[in-house]
Amino acid sequence: MPERGHRNIPGSLKQPLADFKVGVDNAIFSVDTERNRLLILLVKRQDEPFLGQRSLPGTLVRQGESLEDAAYRILAEKIRVENLYLEQLYTFGGPGRDPREDATSYGVRYLSVSYFALVRFAEAELIYQTTGDVAWYPIEDIPKLAFDHERILQYGYQRLRNKLEYSPIAFEVLPEVFTLNDLYQLYTTVLGENFSDYSNFRSRLLKLGFLCDTGIKVSRGAGRPASLYRFDSKAFAPLKDKPLVFI
Amino acid sequence: MPERGHRNIPGSLKQPLADFKVGVDNAIFSVDTERNRLLILLVKRQDEPFLGQRSLPGTLVRQGESLEDAAYRILAEKIRVENLYLEQLYTFGGPGRDPREDATSYGVRYLSVSYFALVRFAEAELIYQTTGDVAWYPIEDIPKLAFDHERILQYGYQRLRNKLEYSPIAFEVLPEVFTLNDLYQLYTTVLGENFSDYSNFRSRLLKLGFLCDTGIKVSRGAGRPASLYRFDSKAFAPLKDKPLVFI
DNA sequence: ACAAAAGTGTTTTTTATACACCCATGC
DNA sequence: GCATGGGTGTATAAAAAACACTTTTGT
Numbered sequence: 001m002p003e004r005g006h007r008n009i010p011g012s013l014k015q016p017l018a019d020f021k022v023g024v025d026n027a028i029f030s031v032d033t034e035r036n037r038l039l040i041l042l043v044k045r046q047d048e049p050f051l052g053q054r055s056l057p058g059t060l061v062r063q064g065e066s067l068e069d070a071a072y073r074i075l076a077e078k079i080r081v082e083n084l085y086l087e088q089l090y091t092f093g094g095p096g097r098d099p100r101e102d103a104t105s106y107g108v109r110y111l112s113v114s115y116f117a118l119v120r121f122a123e124a125e126l127i128y129q130t131t132g133d134v135a136w137y138p139i140e141d142i143p144k145l146a147f148d149h150e151r152i153l154q155y156g157y158q159r160l161r162n163k164l165e166y167s168p169i170a171f172e173v174l175p176e177v178f179t180l181n182d183l184y185q186l187y188t189t190v191l192g193e194n195f196s197d198y199s200n201f202r203s204r205l206l207k208l209g210f211l212c213d214t215g216i217k218v219s220r221g222a223g224r225p226a227s228l229y230r231f232d233s234k235a236f237a238p239l240k241d242k243p244l245v246f247i
Numbered sequence: 248m249p250e251r252g253h254r255n256i257p258g259s260l261k262q263p264l265a266d267f268k269v270g271v272d273n274a275i276f277s278v279d280t281e282r283n284r285l286l287i288l289l290v291k292r293q294d295e296p297f298l299g300q301r302s303l304p305g306t307l308v309r310q311g312e313s314l315e316d317a318a319y320r321i322l323a324e325k326i327r328v329e330n331l332y333l334e335q336l337y338t339f340g341g342p343g344r345d346p347r348e349d350a351t352s353y354g355v356r357y358l359s360v361s362y363f364a365l366v367r368f369a370e371a372e373l374i375y376q377t378t379g380d381v382a383w384y385p386i387e388d389i390p391k392l393a394f395d396h397e398r399i400l401q402y403g404y405q406r407l408r409n410k411l412e413y414s415p416i417a418f419e420v421l422p423e424v425f426t427l428n429d430l431y432q433l434y435t436t437v438l439g440e441n442f443s444d445y446s447n448f449r450s451r452l453l454k455l456g457f458l459c460d461t462g463i464k465v466s467r468g469a470g471r472p473a474s475l476y477r478f479d480s481k482a483f484a485p486l487k488d489k490p491l492v493f494i
Numbered sequence: 495a496c497a498a499a500a501g502t503g504t505t506t507t508t509t510a511t512a513c514a515c516c517c518a519t520g521c
Numbered sequence: 522g523c524a525t526g527g528g529t530g531t532a533t534a535a536a537a538a539a540c541a542c543t544t545t546t547g548t
Contacts, residue, residue: 426527427527427528428526428527445527445528446528446529446530449527449528449529450529450530467526468525468526469524469525469526470524470525470526470527471525471526471527471528472526472527473526473527473528474527474528
C-alpha cells in the first residue's frame, strides 16, 4: 500500500529538511468468540484536531522513548490486558496528513508509525476516563475516523487475515486452554464462514502436532463435551520459518 | 522483528515530545543472472558520521516531500533504471540509533523509514560522483555497514525471498521478454538451488496462465533454442489477492 | 428418544515431487 | 554424432476438499 503523489516538488533542488513529530497509532484487534465478532478498539478524541471524533488510540513519541515503547504506552493507557501480540504495521508520512501541519509555511510534519495488536477479548479491560471514550467496534460497523486512520485500519485488517493463515497468533489471544471449536470460531470470525470445513481444519491442525490434548473435558450446554487443548510452543518451534499454513 | 528495550523510562510521567529528522534508507536488490549472484547496492558515505564506511543509500526527508518521494529521490541519485519495484520495508526509530543524537541532552532523534527495491540489473546504470562511491555487492560478501543498516539489509533480504514466492515481482525485474530459464535462474539465485525442480517449476508457472509464449525463439550458444515469454498482467489480475505460490 | 455438539473416517480431487525421456541446435 | 540446454510426460506420493458417519452429552 504505497503512498502516491507528490512526486514532483516545484522548484526544489535543495529544499531544507523537514522537522517531524512522530506519532504511534495502534490498530488493536480482538475477537469476541461468544458473539462471533471481530472488534477494533477506538477512542474518542479529547483534543484538536478532530475533537470528539473517533480514532485509533495514538500518541506522540516522547524523548528517550522507542517506537514500540510508545505503542505499549498508549495501549496500556486504554486497556488492561495480560496477553497480546504486537508488531509494527506501516508508516504513513506524506505531507498534509495531519491538519496541524501548516501547508503553506512548511511547519513541523506529523508522521505516524502504526502498530498492529491482537488482544484476548475476555480478559481485556477497558480503561475509561469518561464513559464511552474507549470502546470496541465491530469491524463491519466503523464510524468515520480521524486523520487517515481508516486506511491504517484496513491495512491492519489485511495483516490480521494474512497473519492468521501462516503464523500462530491465534494462540496469543486464546485462553491458556481452549477447545478446537474455540479456535475454529476465531478463524471463521476473522476469515469468514467458508475458509474451511471444521473437520478438515481439525485434522490438519492436529497433524501439525503442536496442540496437545489436556485430557480435560468441558461441556458447554447440550452436546458432547469437548477436549481442552494447549498450544505447545516447544513443539511449534521447529515449524517456525517453515512455509506453514494453518487453515 | 520488533524493537526491544527501553520499556521503562526512569521518572517520566510527562516527558516532553521528541523532535525527529526522518531518514529514508533503501535496500536495493538486483539479480545478475549471468553470474548467478544476488546483489545489493551500497554507497560509501561522504559525510560524518561513519564517513568512508559503506551504507545503504539513504537521505533525509525534505520539506514538502513524502516518504516515497524521498525513497525515489535517493534511488535516482545513485542509479538510472527504467523498471523497478519499490515498497516500504520497516521503520527503525529507537533512541540512540544514530550517533548524531545527543544521548544525554535529548536532542533531535533520527528515525529511518526503510524501503525495499528490486531493479533490473542489465539496464541499471550506476551514477558515480567519485569512482567506487556506488557499487553492487554480492549478498554473501557484505562489508561492515554504517548505522543499523545490516539489520535493515537482512530484513530486506527476508522480504525479497518471501515476495518472490507469492507475488510477481520477478517480472518487474526481468526484461520485457525472457526465457523460462531466465526466470528459473532468478529464482534459484535468490532462493537457492534446491527450491524446485526446473520441469516442475516450468509446468506450475505455465499452468497459472499469465505467461504467454511470444513464439520467438532465442538461441544462447549450444542447445535447443528457448521460447521467449511475456508476463501478461491482464491474465494475472484475477489471481491477485489469491493465496498464490509460484515456486 | 432425540437434538446438539464433538470427533472420526472415507472418498475424490488436486497438487507436489521425482524422475525419465524426447527435441533442436552448435560444434 | 554427440554434448548441451530446452521442453514434455509419467508414475508416485502427499495434501486439500467434500461429506458421511459415529460418539457423548443435555433435555
